[in-house]
Amino acid sequence: MRKTILITGASSGLGRGMAREYAKRGHDLALCARRTERLDELKTELLAADPDIKVSERALDVLNYDQVFEVFRAFRDDFGALDRIIVNAGLGKGQPLGTGYFHANRQTAETNFVAALAQCEAAMEIFRAQKQGHLVVISSMSAMRGMPRNLTTYAATKAGVAALAEGIRADVIGKRIKVSTIYPGYIRSEINEKVKKTPFMIDTETGCRLLVKAIDKEPESACVPRWPWLPLSFAMRHLPLSVVSKMG
Numbered sequence: 001m002r003k004t005i006l007i008t009g010a011s012s013g014l015g016r017g018m019a020r021e022y023a024k025r026g027h028d029l030a031l032c033a034r035r036t037e038r039l040d041e042l043k044t045e046l047l048a049a050d051p052d053i054k055v056s057e058r059a060l061d062v063l064n065y066d067q068v069f070e071v072f073r074a075f076r077d078d079f080g081a082l083d084r085i086i087v088n089a090g091l092g093k094g095q096p097l098g099t100g101y102f103h104a105n106r107q108t109a110e111t112n113f114v115a116a117l118a119q120c121e122a123a124m125e126i127f128r129a130q131k132q133g134h135l136v137v138i139s140s141m142s143a144m145r146g147m148p149r150n151l152t153t154y155a156a157t158k159a160g161v162a163a164l165a166e167g168i169r170a171d172v173i174g175k176r177i178k179v180s181t182i183y184p185g186y187i188r189s190e191i192n193e194k195v196k197k198t199p200f201m202i203d204t205e206t207g208c209r210l211l212v213k214a215i216d217k218e219p220e221s222a223c224v225p226r227w228p229w230l231p232l233s234f235a236m237r238h239l240p241l242s243v244v245s246k247m248g
Contacts, residue, residue, distance in 0.1 A: 002026055002027055002028060003027045003028070003083040003084055004027070004028045004029075004030065004054075004079045004081065004082050004083050004084075005022050005027050005028070005029055005030070005082075005083065005084045005085075005086065006029075006030035006031075006032070006072065006075055006082050006084070006085045006086065006123075007019055007022075007029065007030070007031055007032075007086045007088055008032055008033070008060065008062060008086065008087060008088050008089040008119060009033055009062075009088045009089030009090060010029075010031035010032060010033050010039065010042065010057075010088070011031075011033035011034070011035040011036075011038035011039050011042070012033070012035070012038065013204070014088060014138065014184065014187060014204075014207070014208060014211065015031075015033070015086075015088045015089070016038075016042060017204050017205065017207065017208030017211075018086065018088070018208050018211055018212055018215075019031055019042060019046065020042075020045075020046065020208065021208050021209055021211075021212040022212060023046040023049065023050060023053055023055070024049075024050075025212075026050065026052070026053060027053065028053055028054040028055070028056075028079060029046070029053065029054070029055045029056070030056050030057075030058075030075035030078065030079065030082065031043070031055065031056070031057045031058075032057065032058045032059070032060035032071055032075075033059075033060060033089070034059065034060065034061050036057070036059045039057040039059075040057070042057075043055045043057050054079070056075060056078045056079070058071045058074060058075065059071075060089075062089045062111065062115035062116075062118065062119060063110060063111060063114075063115055065114075065115070065118040068115070068118045068119055068121075068122050069118070069121075069122045069125070072085070072119075072122040072123065072125075072126060073122070073126070076126050081130055082123075082126055082127075082130075082133065083133060083134060084133065084134040084135075084136060084215075085119070085123040085126070085127075085133065085134075085135055085136065086136040086138065086215070087116050087119045087120060087123070087135070087136065087137045087138060087161070088138045089111070089115065089116075089119070090111060090112045090116075090138065091107060091108045091111040091112055092108070092154055093107065093108055094108045094150045094151065094152065094153045094154050095149075095150055096148070096149050096150065096152060097152055097153070105152075105153040108153050108154055108157060109153055109156070109157055112154065112157035112158065112160075112161065113157040113160045113161060113164075116137065116157075116161045116164070117164060120135065120137065120164060120165070120168060123135050124168065124177075127177045128177070131175070131176060131177075132175075132176035132177060133176075133177050133178075134177075134178045134179075134180065134218055135165070135168065135177070135178070135179045135180070136179075136180045136182060136215050137161050137162070137164070137165040137179070137180070137181050137182070138161075138182050138184065139158045139159075139161055139162040139165070139181050139182060139183050139184075140154070140155070140158040140183060140184060141183050141184065141185045141186075141223065141229055141232070141233065141236070142154060142155035142158055143155060143158035143159040143161075143162045143183065144159075144183075144233050144236040144237055145236050145237065145241070145244045146241070147244075147245075148245045161181075162181050162183075162221075165179055165180075165181040166179075166181065169220060178218045179220070180215060180218055180219055180220065180221065180222070181220070181221040181222075182211065182214060182215060182221070182222055182224060183221065183222065183223045183224065183229065183233065184207065184211065184224050185200060185202075185223065185224065185225060185228075185229040185232075186200050186201040186202065187201070187202055187203075187204060187206075187207030187208070187211075187224075188201055188202065188203050188204050188207070200228055200229075202225065207224070207225075210224050210225050211224050214226075
């Protein structure tokens with residue numbers, strides 16, 4: 001069954017990869033990001049591969065909260081309804097706290113949590129009116145525990161959005177609105193392209209294919225890839241912090 005799927009942060013990384021995977025499956029797409037020239041390229045590529053799908057694109061800076069609501073509503077009007085909204089836009093910069101980089105940590109916190117809150121608000125406004133829909137929040141395996149060094153703020157924001165998604169899920173139990181929290185492991189993308197020799201890293205195409213496969217099952221939560229991250233998630237929650245800190 002063809003679905004209409006909105007993806008934020010679709011100009012690069014996991015968002016761009018998921019858009020390609022959903023286009024292969026014949027779904028209509030609502031794509032938004034700051035870099036519209038990259039959205040233009042992606043739209044051209046997707047329609048060349050399958051002219052029968054519909055692809056709508058809009059500029060969106062997720063830190064412009066009013067614009068988040070405007071863009072989501074405009075996409076809803078474009079298609080008449082939205083079946084799935086993937087809150088994917090995020091930022092990976094950060095430094096250890098107390099080292100003079102509050103500006104970077106603050107930008108990560110605002111982009112990954114406050115902007116995600118705005119996206120969830122806008123999505124749920126649409127889904128409540130439709131009385132159905134599927135909200136997907138992209139968290140991270142780093143959300144399992146507090147992480148050291150450059151990951152401290154990033155991990156905290158990803159734990160925050162996971163808790164946010166769970167709270168929304170609790171609020172719509174019994175309704176035709178599904179909420180999924182996805183915990184990607186190490187998937188190569190622009191956010192981590194400078195990180196070398198990372199264990200368990202998989203390529204972007206494989207990672208995005210597995211993300212879409214997991215999302216399509218509409219789970220409450222999923223670690224992607226399932227192996228080795230599902231058992232590692234248990235270990236991360238229960239190992240001593242001194243051990244977990246070496247994973248960052």
